[in-house]
Amino acid sequence: MMGYMGQLGQLMGVGMFIWAIFPRWFHDQFSGHVEKYVHKLIGYFYPYIQISFHEYNSDSFARSKAYAAIERYLSANSSSLAKRLKANVVKDCESVVLSMDDYEEVTDEYNGVKIWWTSSKTIPQQQSLFSYRDNSEKRDEGKAIAVRTRQRKLYTNNKSDEWHGYMRTTWSHIIFDHPSTFDTLAMDPKKKEEILNDLLTFSKSKDYYKKVGKSWKRGYLLYGPPGTGKSSMIAAMANLLEYDIYDLELASVKDNTDLRKLLIETSSKSIIVIEDIDCSLDLTGQRKEKQEHVKREDTNPIRQMEKMNKKKGSEVTLSGLLNFIDGLWSACGSERLVVFTTNHIEKLDPALIRRGRMDKHIEMSYCCFETFKVLARNYLDVKSHELFATIGRLLGETNMTPADVVECLTLKSDEEDVEICLKKLIKSLEDAKEEARLKVVEGEDNGDQKLQECDESSESESSDSED
Ligand SMILES: Nc1ncnc2c1ncn2[C@@H]1O[C@H](COP(=O)(O)OP(=O)(O)OP(=O)(O)O)[C@@H](O)[C@H]1O
Numbered sequence: 001m002m003g004y005m006g007q008l009g010q011l012m013g014v015g016m017f018i019w020a021i022f023p024r025w026f027h028d029q030f031s032g033h034v035e036k037y038v039h040k041l042i043g044y045f046y047p048y049i050q051i052s053f054h055e056y057n058s059d060s061f062a063r064s065k066a067y068a069a070i071e072r073y074l075s076a077n078s079s080s081l082a083k084r085l086k087a088n089v090v091k092d093c094e095s096v097v098l099s100m101d102d103y104e105e106v107t108d109e110y111n112g113v114k115i116w117w118t119s120s121k122t123i124p125q126q127q128s129l130f131s132y133r134d135n136s137e138k139r140d141e142g143k144a145i146a147v148r149t150r151q152r153k154l155y156t157n158n159k160s161d162e163w164h165g166y167m168r169t170t171w172s173h174i175i176f177d178h179p180s181t182f183d184t185l186a187m188d189p190k191k192k193e194e195i196l197n198d199l200l201t202f203s204k205s206k207d208y209y210k211k212v213g214k215s216w217k218r219g220y221l222l223y224g225p226p227g228t229g230k231s232s233m234i235a236a237m238a239n240l241l242e243y244d245i246y247d248l249e250l251a252s253v254k255d256n257t258d259l260r261k262l263l264i265e266t267s268s269k270s271i272i273v274i275e276d277i278d279c280s281l282d283l284t285g286q287r288k289e290k291q292e293h294v295k296r297e298d299t300n301p302i303r304q305m306e307k308m309n310k311k312k313g314s315e316v317t318l319s320g321l322l323n324f325i326d327g328l329w330s331a332c333g334s335e336r337l338v339v340f341t342t343n344h345i346e347k348l349d350p351a352l353i354r355r356g357r358m359d360k361h362i363e364m365s366y367c368c369f370e371t372f373k374v375l376a377r378n379y380l381d382v383k384s385h386e387l388f389a390t391i392g393r394l395l396g397e398t399n400m401t402p403a404d405v406v407e408c409l410t411l412k413s414d415e416e417d418v419e420i421c422l423k424k425l426i427k428s429l430e431d432a433k434e435e436a437r438l439k440v441v442e443g444e445d446n447g448d449q450k451l452q453e454c455d456e457s458s459e460s461e462s463s464d465s466e467d
C-alpha cells in the first residue's frame, strides 16, 4: 500500500512539474480545445442561448449602438427588478436615472420569453457583456426610450497635457444644455426661415443623399463680426435637430492622423464645429506663405497664435482638414453637419469654403430693426413701443451687434422697466454713432496727415512711396 501511494505521489509530482514548467505551452495547446469541448458538453444539457454585446465595436472605435440601446432599455426597466442600481444625475441635477449596477443580474420577461441580463466588466477592457434571448424588439424599444431620455452631448477634444497616446485623440463630453433656439435667435426672419428649412430638409434627406451618391452631410460657414450670434446659431441648430455637438479645437490636434482618429470617433446625428477657423491654425496662409515672407517682427495676435501652434507641434495642414471634411474617411458615419465660424471670411483659403465643402454660407450681421424686434420680444416681452421708431432709425445709421443690444435690453434691477431699457439702448446707439463719426473724422485727419507725409517723403524718396 505504501509503495502504491509512493508511486502515485511520484506521478503527481512529475505531473505538477510538467504543469509548472510548461504552463504556457499547455495553455496554448489545450485550453482552446478544452474550452471547445466543455462548451459542446454544456450545450447538450444547457437549453439557453447566450449572446454577448460588447460596448465597443471591434472593427472601429465607436461605441456599439446595440449596447447603448440595451443600456437605455435596462435603465428604464431594470430599476424595479434589480437590487443593486447605479444612479446618474441628469439634466442639471433635475432628475436621477437609475440603471443596473455592474455584475448585477436581472430576470425579465418579454413576449413570454424569459431573459437574464447580466453586465460584466471582466472581458477586455471597457467591454461589458449582456446575455439574452430575442433582441430586435428590445432594441427598438431601447431606441424609443433613447429618444425620450436622450441627453445631448457637447464633446471637446481639448485635453490637458497629461493625456497621452490613444487618450490624446479621444473626445470628452459634458451634457449639452444650451437654451438657444431658432425662436430666441434674432436675425432677418426670411434668412432664418431659409436656414430652418434647409436644416429640416437635410435631416429628412437620407434617401436623397443615397440616390445622388453623396455622403449624408452638409457644411455651413457662419461668418460675421463678434457677438452677432454665430455660436448661438450652432446651439439653435443642435436643439432643432437634436444633434450632439463636437467642438473641435484644431490647435489641440497633433497632426492629420489624430484629426482622422477624432473624425472616426464622432457619431451620426451630430454637428462638428470648428470655431474661429481663421485663427485655429495656419490654414489661411499656407498657399500664400511663399510670397508672404514677412520681413518685420509680426505683431498681429492671430499670426502670433499660429506661430505658437506651430511651436506646440500641431501639424494639421489644410489638405488634412479638407480630407477631414470630405475625404473618403468623412463618409464613415452619416447625418452630420460640419460648421465653421469666422470673423474674417476674406482670410480663408477659397478651397476650404467652396460650395460642396461649405455648402451654405451664412452671414451673421449687425443688428437691424427686424433683429431688434425679436430681441425686444424675447428680453422685454414687448412687440411695439413708441420708442421703436427712434431705435429703428438709429439702427439704420450705426452698427451695433445683437450682443450689445442684448446687454441694453437686459433688466439689471427691479427698478428697471421696458422704457428704461429702451432708453438705455437709444443712448448706447447715439454714443456708438458719435464714436463712429469721430473715428471717420480722425481717420480723415490721419489720412490727410499721411497724405502730407507721403507727399513729403515722395519728394525726397520716391522709391519708397509704394509701401
Ligand atoms: N443673433 C442673435 N440672437 C440672439 N442673441 C444673440 C444674437 N447674437 C448675439 N446674441 C447674444 O450675444 C451673446 C454672444 O453671441 P454669440 O456668442 O452667439 O456671438 P458670436 O457671433 O459667436 O461671437 P464670436 O465671434 O465672438 O464668437 C449670446 O449669448 C446672445 O445672448
Ligand SMILES: [Mg+2]
Binding pocket: 230, 231, 232, 275, 341
Ligand atoms: Mg462664437
